[in-house]
Amino acid sequence: MVSDTIEFKSYAKINLFLHVLSKRNDDYHNIISLLSRIDLFDKITFKKSDKFKVIYNGLQSNEIINDNISQLIFLLQKKDLINKFDYQITVDKNIPVGAGLGGGSSNVATVISALKKLKIVKNNIDTVSIARELGSDIEFFLYNKSALVNEKGSVVKLIDIAKSYEILLVNPKYNLSTAEVFDLNSSYSSVHDINISNPIADIKTLMETTSNNLESSAFKLCPAIDEIKREMRAQKNLIADRMTGSGSTYFGIFEDKQASLIGQEYFKNNYPKWWTSSVRTI
16 A cells, blocks of 8 residues: 655755856756755655645745756656646655756656656656756656766766765855856856766866856855855865855865764864754765
């Protein structure tokens, strides 16, 4: 017997690098970026219901303006891809909003995968096309691997990272607009083709030879990220550090879990208003 309530994990991501290549005619930007999932996740619950409804609880849930899950359901109904939908969807947020961690995109991808698993959508659904129609990072979250993406965020190649890395995330609790960060950006990369070994065995060299072009514009909109950067670089046993996505989260890669936890304790004690979490890549 199938339970009336089913739970799914919706994982966050970090951008190990993000190169902005050019501005497109449709006002989006061409990028090349390497994304990796981390073990921070929102919990999404499907519950049998007479009426479709989406409820957001938890971290910064009151700041969610665009209900991307409802947009997904309405799009699938419009395309006649849903057989029947009698569920209430509850999202318990642990991933900060507007933080460059892909929480909203992950939520949509997780719901798409859940709809397939529960056999609510028709078999002929093209999940990649649906993902691309709804947002840039959604396609990445349909896979359970790291990936190289280009153009607006289309998956070019699935990547294996040889080991899991300890990551410290710090976010100043600032909901940063992706559109505003890109609009303000004036930093472009001339490196269009990046020769990435697969699997990636040397994360330090990868980080040293890449960057995130959006850092400068994000720092202008939210100077606290620059402050996090300075403090992160003062931590011991740090392998590399970077802003993820269009911000506002900054992350450090550490040699071991203990070093990450010590860094987390430092930020909690000295910047108690900021959000911080010690996680690892998956």
